[in-house]
Amino acid sequence: QSDAFTYDPGFTSTASCESKITFIDGDQGVLLHRGYPIDQLASQSSFLETCYLLLHGELPTAAEYETFENTITRHTMLHAQFDRFFDGFRRDAHPMAVMTGAVGALSAFYHDSLDIHDAQQREISAHRLIAKMPTIAARAFKYSVGQPFVHPKNNLSYAENFLRMCFAVPAEDYVVDPALVRAMDRIFILHADHEQNASTSTVRLAGSSGANPFACIAAGIACLWGPSHGGANEEALNMLREIGTPEKIPEFIAGVKDRRYKLMGFGHRVYKNYDPRAKVMQTSAYEVLAATGRENDPLFQVAKELEAVALKDEFFIERKLFPNVDFYSGITLSAMGFPTTMFTVLFALARTVGWIAQWKEMIEDPGQKIGRPRQLYTGATQRDFVPLSQRG
Numbered sequence: 001q002s003d004a005f006t007y008d009p010g011f012t013s014t015a016s017c018e019s020k021i022t023f024i025d026g027d028q029g030v031l032l033h034r035g036y037p038i039d040q041l042a043s044q045s046s047f048l049e050t051c052y053l054l055l056h057g058e059l060p061t062a063a064e065y066e067t068f069e070n071t072i073t074r075h076t077m078l079h080a081q082f083d084r085f086f087d088g089f090r091r092d093a094h095p096m097a098v099m100t101g102a103v104g105a106l107s108a109f110y111h112d113s114l115d116i117h118d119a120q121q122r123e124i125s126a127h128r129l130i131a132k133m134p135t136i137a138a139r140a141f142k143y144s145v146g147q148p149f150v151h152p153k154n155n156l157s158y159a160e161n162f163l164r165m166c167f168a169v170p171a172e173d174y175v176v177d178p179a180l181v182r183a184m185d186r187i188f189i190l191h192a193d194h195e196q197n198a199s200t201s202t203v204r205l206a207g208s209s210g211a212n213p214f215a216c217i218a219a220g221i222a223c224l225w226g227p228s229h230g231g232a233n234e235e236a237l238n239m240l241r242e243i244g245t246p247e248k249i250p251e252f253i254a255g256v257k258d259r260r261y262k263l264m265g266f267g268h269r270v271y272k273n274y275d276p277r278a279k280v281m282q283t284s285a286y287e288v289l290a291a292t293g294r295e296n297d298p299l300f301q302v303a304k305e306l307e308a309v310a311l312k313d314e315f316f317i318e319r320k321l322f323p324n325v326d327f328y329s330g331i332t333l334s335a336m337g338f339p340t341t342m343f344t345v346l347f348a349l350a351r352t353v354g355w356i357a358q359w360k361e362m363i364e365d366p367g368q369k370i371g372r373p374r375q376l377y378t379g380a381t382q383r384d385f386v387p388l389s390q391r392g
């Protein structure tokens with residue numbers, strides 16, 4: 001049993017909630033999930049093991065893991081009627097628009113059989129969401145490229161099942177490099193949970209009213225889409241493409257200092273040191289580029305050079321701006337064959353377990369009440385109404 005400890009932030013806490021799931025020390029660049037460092041989970045566990053840990057607080061035994069993996073695998077199918085839901089979107093709809101709509105629509109299939117105060121039904125909701133997100137995400141991708149949907153297969157691992165649903169086509173057998181499966185699984189681990197970030201706080205606030213978890217996760221997806229949050233991985237790759245070559249870096253840095261651009265994939269509300277996920281993501285980028293024959297990907301050279309220049313520049317040093325999880329993820333996902341529009345979809349797929357674990361923790365808190373943030377009112381003081389006829 002892990003020794004629970006209460007971290008004294010050293011200031012009068014303005015914390016929005018108490019949680020036992022994830023701990024971040026932004027100054028030291030530390031990220032723990034239920035006490036386990038992110039780099040150890042990324043290098044030694046699987047995404048489904050990390051899912052079990054986030055949901056239940058302890059790493060699973062072999063028997064617990066086998067049961068959990070079987071349950072998730074057998075919930076990956078979508079209701080046949082769900083196919084028609086996708087047809088309502090324009091082909092060029094951003095996959096995040098499809099994800100927001102499709103996951104919200106899941107509540108139409110399950111909400112009336114769901115008592116969120118029943119522990120077993122909460123568990124089933126968590127399993128359904130973790131299991132079905134890859135199928136929905138893959139369909140959002142297939143729909144956007146006009147290819148037929150590929151159904152999940154129960155004899156594949158979570159990550160391989162997802163890659164196959166995205167990239168298999170009826171005309172040929174699908175073969176994937178195990179290095180890419182491992183990289184996909186690791187990328188899911190890196191994005192699984194991150195304390196009370198904007199989208200997790202959105203899920204908690206929506207859930208605090210008693211809304212069903214599918215609708216709450218859809219709210220989290222909508223929030224994650226923003227370019228300052230989960231949308232940054234798409235923007236970071238677009239930024240690297242815009243810069244194009246290392247020679248253009250000084251001009252870009254000058255633009256950042258003039259406030260004309262942000263260095264996407266840099267900076268963080270909490271980390272004022274290197275985001276520990278960014279280090280693991282950079283290693284994954286090397287491995288995926290090597291596995292796909294792109295060791296000399298010019299954008300990776302630009303990214304490494306840009307990072308080296310920024311880390312030595314006073315503007316970034318005095319503002320404590322370091323690479324975050326989004327800086328290298330775009331290059332990695334692009335090398336795996338994903339278009340930029342799918343990057344935040346993958347983030348949402350992985351973050352679903354964090355959102356649902358935090359939602360569960362909140363619902364299971366006996367003292368839980370509806371969230372009701374207050375404000376500092378700076379508007380007009382009380383005054384009497386003036387009829388239109390007297391307002392000139």
Ligand code: SDX
Pocket residue numbers: 193194196197198227228229230232256261262263264265266267268269270319321324325326
């Ligand atoms: C994620 O919360 C989470 O945990 C989120 C996340 C998760 O896992 O859920 O970690 C995922 O969202 C990572 C962040 C992804 N976003 C980006 O990479 C977009 C680029 N980064 C920024 O927009 C920015 O860094 C934020 C939004 C992430 C944080 O913004 P803040 O809170 O304003 O940062 P700050 O207070 O530390 O800024 C200090 C200064 C400011 O300049 P001054 O007004 O003091 O002159 O640094 C500047 C900021 O304008 N600044 C940047 C910058 N980030 C902050 N300047 C240029 N480029 C940047 N990226």
